[in-house]
Amino acid sequence: MAAKDLFHQAVKNALQKEQWIITSDPLKIEVGGTKFEIDLGAEKILAAERNNEKIAVEIKTFLSDSPVTDYHAALGQFLNYRLALELSEPERTLYLAIPVIVHQSFFQREFAQLSVERYQIKRLIYNPIEEVIVQWIN
Template identity: 45%
Template structure:
């Protein structure tokens, strides 16, 4: 298993503050001959219909000297996890990429990045890591 991202605990705490229950840290995702480990599996009771919402959250810190390289890696990992979730018919059918609010407000506002996010239908959860709070869900 890979090392935890820099903001792992801040994202986890933000989700807990928002009423989510952490069910796995990390989450073992298996399909055929592959076993991978997205960062978190979380659940929350949705009040409208008293249904349990289950999602996977992959955390990315974007702290290397090349944000484009970080984005390439995050995008590839996100797509791989999303596809394996669909193929395995896993109980967790949604995946979100958790990123720091400052990265979203700067790097993710670039036209090229916005276009790729839209094209690949990335679901994002934006986190204020200092306050350990969810700023926005985007899907």
């Protein structure tokens, strides 16, 4: 099993505060002979539609000296996980969980904005101290 990110529990708690049910920790899938472990799988019952919304969340801390290097690694991982989910669980939406401070700094740069738009990266912005989700970006 891969090591959990520093803010793993904070994001998990934040999702639970928003009434998400954590169904997998980690979410394990196998596609084309390759095994993947996405940090969290969760679902939420939408009462009005009497349906379930399913998500997968890959949590990143971006704590190294280079947010660009962290983003390169996160982007590659995210794209591979999204493809694996499309093949195995197409009803599940993948989100990249990003700390609010990183979102306010690195992800406001023009390049980062162009990149997340080009690659259609859905983001969950979280506050690791308060253990809350600040914003969902589709």
